[in-house]
Amino acid sequence: MKNWLRKHPEVRTIRVAAADLNAQARGKRVPTRYADKVVEDGTRFPLSVLNLDIWGEDIDDSPLVFETGDADGVLKPTERGFMPMPWLEAPTALLPIWMFREDGRPYEGDPRHALRAVVDRYKAMGLTPVVAVELEFFLIDDSGRKLQVPVSPRSGKRRKAAETLSIRALDAFDTFFTDLYEACEEMDIPADTAISEAGLGQFEVNLMHCDDALRAADDAWLFKMLVKGLARRHGFAASFMAKPYEDYAGSGLHTHFSVLDADGRNIFDDGGPLGTDLLRQAVAGCLNAMAGSTLIFAPHWNSYDRLVPDAHAPTGICWGYENRTAAVRIPSGSNAARRIEHRVAGGDVNPYLMLAAILGAALNGIEDKAEPPAPITGNAYALGLPQVPTTWADAIDAFEACPEIARIFAPELVRNFVLTKRQELHYMGDLTPEERVEIYLDTV
Numbered sequence: 037m038k039n040w041l042r043k044h045p046e047v048r049t050i051r052v053a054a055a056d057l058n059a060q061a062r063g064k065r066v067p068t069r070y071a072d073k074v075v076e077d078g079t080r081f082p083l084s085v086l087n088l089d090i091w092g093e094d095i096d097d098s099p100l101v102f103e104t105g106d107a108d109g110v111l112k113p114t115e116r117g118f119m120p121m122p123w124l125e126a127p128t129a130l131l132p133i134w135m136f137r138e139d140g141r142p143y144e145g146d147p148r149h150a151l152r153a154v155v156d157r158y159k160a161m162g163l164t165p166v167v168a169v170e171l172e173f174f175l176i177d178d179s180g181r182k183l184q185v186p187v188s189p190r191s192g193k194r195r196k197a198a199e200t201l202s203i204r205a206l207d208a209f210d211t212f213f214t215d216l217y218e219a220c221e222e223m224d225i226p227a228d229t230a231i232s233e234a235g236l237g238q239f240e241v242n243l244m245h246c247d248d249a250l251r252a253a254d255d256a257w258l259f260k261m262l263v264k265g266l267a268r269r270h271g272f273a274a275s276f277m278a279k280p281y282e283d284y285a286g287s288g289l290h291t292h293f294s295v296l297d298a299d300g301r302n303i304f305d306d307g308g309p310l311g312t313d314l315l316r317q318a319v320a321g322c323l324n325a326m327a328g329s330t331l332i333f334a335p336h337w338n339s340y341d342r343l344v345p346d347a348h349a350p351t352g353i354c355w356g357y358e359n360r361t362a363a364v365r366i367p368s369g370s371n372a373a374r375r376i377e378h379r380v381a382g383g384d385v386n387p388y389l390m391l392a393a394i395l396g397a398a399l400n401g402i403e404d405k406a407e408p409p410a411p412i413t414g415n416a417y418a419l420g421l422p423q424v425p426t427t428w429a430d431a432i433d434a435f436e437a438c439p440e441i442a443r444i445f446a447p448e449l450v451r452n453f454v455l456t457k458r459q460e461l462h463y464m465g466d467l468t469p470e471e472r473v474e475i476y477l478d479t480v
Contacts, residue, residue, distance in 0.1 A: 037075050037131075040118040041068060046127040050118070052079055054111055054133045055147055055257055056086045057453055058335070059386035060479065063111075063133065074131065078112040086135060086146055087452045089463075090336070090479055095455045100145075109135040109143050116254055122219035123265025132254065144446035147388035148250065154396040154444060155249050162298040165395050166375075167252040168245035172287035172383050173263055174280055175209060175237040176273045178477060183280055185237040186272035196236065205232035206239075212270045216241075219262055225255050234348065235284040247296065249391055256289070256387035264478065276383035277476040278334070279341035286342030286349060287383035291394055292367070294375040305374040309357070311366060313405075318376060319355050320408035321401020321440075322364050322394065326353045326380065328438025330424045331431040331457060332393040333381040337464045338476050340428055342382050345417045350379050352421030354412045361416035363424070380424065384480035389453075396444030432457045 053063035188208035199205035226244035267274035279286035355364035
């Protein structure tokens with residue numbers, strides 16, 4: 037890690053940052069002359085900092101604050117090490133960190149540790165999940181009272197129409213996407229294809245599959261930070277909020293995953309299009325935990341504007357082969373690449389919690405040898421299926437009471453997340469829709 041800074045003498049300051057439960061970057065600015073101390077000894081801030089609400093406020097009834105004297109945790113660098121922050125004007129490095137207790141134990145309220153615990157369960161069975169994510173986001177002109185598509189730097193025009201898979205829409209913001217891909221190279225984020233999507237100024241970028249789930253979550257977290265910061269340098273906003281426009285589809289964050297055994301074989305591949313019993317067991321685990329996991333996949337007030345029928349976001353708890361109306365889809369293609377696509381999450385999620393919920397649920401199903409219902413065919417919205425929770429309040433209650441969630445997440449994280457979301461639900465109820473959009477636009 038120290039060698040990276042020595043190779044980049046132009047960097048004069050660093051940021052050390054961890055993801056809180058809302059995936060907000062919490063940390064400090066440090067002069068580079070003190071970087072060695074941070075690398076060797078870590079840094080400190082209160083345990084409660086990873087459990088702030090979306091406004092950055094303490095949770096009113098959290099035992100982490102006054103009840104325990106607002107004790108410190110120790111923040112240590114992750115294995116990711118230093119990387120540039122290309123969206124800032126001054127040369128700056130980011131050092132991702134995660135939280136431990138004073139005695140060296142991982143802090144169970146840290147979302148990155150929640151995912152690590154799930155990965156450790158796979159390792160104990162000789163298994164390795166392979167993960168890829170697809171991130172949708174909007175480019176937005178938020179300079180006026182009404183959100184709208186930014187003016188194209190190339191044409192000087194504002195195109196107010198959906199542009200699904202439009203090369204013209206990509207070309208209209210070619211300068212931004214060129215800078216974005218160059219920045220991904222600098223940060224070692226494996227950005228693959230980009231497409232335009234069905235919403236106003238909506239795009240999707242796929243990140244390449246990775247056999248390190250923690251790194252895949254890091255990539256998604258860093259990518260969201262990069263996109264939002266770089267867009268501001270280009271004179272507009274970028275947002276991963278679930279549904280900025282009432283009349284257009286929202287943004288999802290779809291996850292593809294397979295699982296390798298100790299010999300590197302895909303345990304979902306049986307040489308045919310249907311996949312193995314283990315694939316179906318993993319699907320069953322995902323479906324069994326889906327109602328309880330919805331708070332992870334839809335963590336904000338605005339998230340539930342996206343989870344409505346006939347809006348390209350799955351609402352029925354079901355699975356199917358090559359069916360994008362299903363919550364869990366088995367894509368076609370190479371048998372060797374047989375995988376599961378989980379389609380419920382919005383773009384506004386915490387990537388660490390999302391991958392922990394998906395991979396943990398799949399492993400629950402494999403451990404239990406669970407059997408899924410029959411795969412659906414046709415339009416899932418028209419089949420009268422069991423539904424995911426349709427309100428934020430119901431999702432909070434389902435998460436708190438779900439036995440599958442209790443197998444995936446530590447009790448402290450469940451408690452902290454529930455307290456956070458109940459506080460946000462209370463205060464969001466006092467705001468206008470415009471005020472909610474304003475807070476979510478830049479944060480999530």
